Amino acid sequence: MKTRNSIIPHDYRPGRERFLAEVLDGLRKPQKELPSKYFYDERGADLFERICSLEEYYIPRTEASIMQANIAVMVELIGPRVLLIEYGCGDCKKVRFLLDHLHDPVAFVPIDISRGQLERVAQELASDYTTLEVLPLCADYTSSFEVPHPERGFSRKVVYFPGSTIGNFDPIPARQFLERIAGVLGPEGALLIGVDLKKDVTLLHSAYNDSQCVTAAFNLNLLERINREFNCDFQIDSFRHYALYNPKENRVEMHLVSQRQQTVHLGNAAIHFARGESIWTESSYKYNPDEFQQMAVTSGLRVERVWTDAREWFSVQYLVAADELTQTR
Numbered sequence: 001m002k003t004r005n006s007i008i009p010h011d012y013r014p015g016r017e018r019f020l021a022e023v024l025d026g027l028r029k030p031q032k033e034l035p036s037k038y039f040y041d042e043r044g045a046d047l048f049e050r051i052c053s054l055e056e057y058y059i060p061r062t063e064a065s066i067m068q069a070n071i072a073v074m075v076e077l078i079g080p081r082v083l084l085i086e087y088g089c090g091d092c093k094k095v096r097f098l099l100d101h102l103h104d105p106v107a108f109v110p111i112d113i114s115r116g117q118l119e120r121v122a123q124e125l126a127s128d129y130t131t132l133e134v135l136p137l138c139a140d141y142t143s144s145f146e147v148p149h150p151e152r153g154f155s156r157k158v159v160y161f162p163g164s165t166i167g168n169f170d171p172i173p174a175r176q177f178l179e180r181i182a183g184v185l186g187p188e189g190a191l192l193i194g195v196d197l198k199k200d201v202t203l204l205h206s207a208y209n210d211s212q213c214v215t216a217a218f219n220l221n222l223l224e225r226i227n228r229e230f231n232c233d234f235q236i237d238s239f240r241h242y243a244l245y246n247p248k249e250n251r252v253e254m255h256l257v258s259q260r261q262q263t264v265h266l267g268n269a270a271i272h273f274a275r276g277e278s279i280w281t282e283s284s285y286k287y288n289p290d291e292f293q294q295m296a297v298t299s300g301l302r303v304e305r306v307w308t309d310a311r312e313w314f315s316v317q318y319l320v321a322a323d324e325l326t327q328t329r
């Protein structure tokens, strides 16, 4: 996979047909929905980076402060010569901090659905970390793929899953996803995961309704992407970004609300929208530490350490394989 000048990712991306099928499937439900993983085309990945530098979007800086305050202990727990795997690495900025502190990491497997960005960042990492084998993998990480084998031997696998992306999964898929990670890790591996915590709803509201409307643009880009890729005719101006915290379900929901009655054409399908009807595009679940711990335990993992910031807005958690005796179902 490695050539002199470029690193070509293994590609397990969902194809166009799969994307179209999922879009049609979602738009035919009584509550219309679209999968949030499709936000991240080139433009979406860019917009997400802009969200991450917004004052209102507290997640990146809160998580970074937790990482900085506790990196010594984390690195101690993780140990030397690991195979590090990141699910949804994006621009790979976060993992650099970890790579800078780990003891002689053997290899890094960045996994992302956005191929262009993945190629660029894998290249940059390989030239900045000369002893690190970089093995990029382009995939929807909820599907199955094989973790590539590094040339050098490694002590254990460590999955890094920052940013509370776990929050995008509904409770049952979240549990299944953690179970899958446990399978990838094996008995010796560990998971370092960012988990967003429950907090004042006004903070959540402004984080997902930023004053510069970058989140709105990010949400609307999903329709623009569908227009671009399938020659579809969504009238972008007639949809509005709407985000709310649903306290009963413990999640922020993002929607795109049709401002008028309209029909959209996609392939041979005609999709009708009533005025005020919404497409549900994303959920972002918020957990209490004990709720997350509960879910982890039923997935074959055990929370070994939890680090939070002083305001307890966010947590970084270190999970290992649960010994079978303590695992409850």
Ligand code: AVJ
Binding pocket: 051, 059, 163, 164, 165, 167, 168, 207, 208, 215, 282, 283, 284
């Ligand atoms: C990357 C999934 C963690 O849910 O907070 C940011 C995505 N959506 N603003 C989140 C997102 C709206 C983000 N995650």
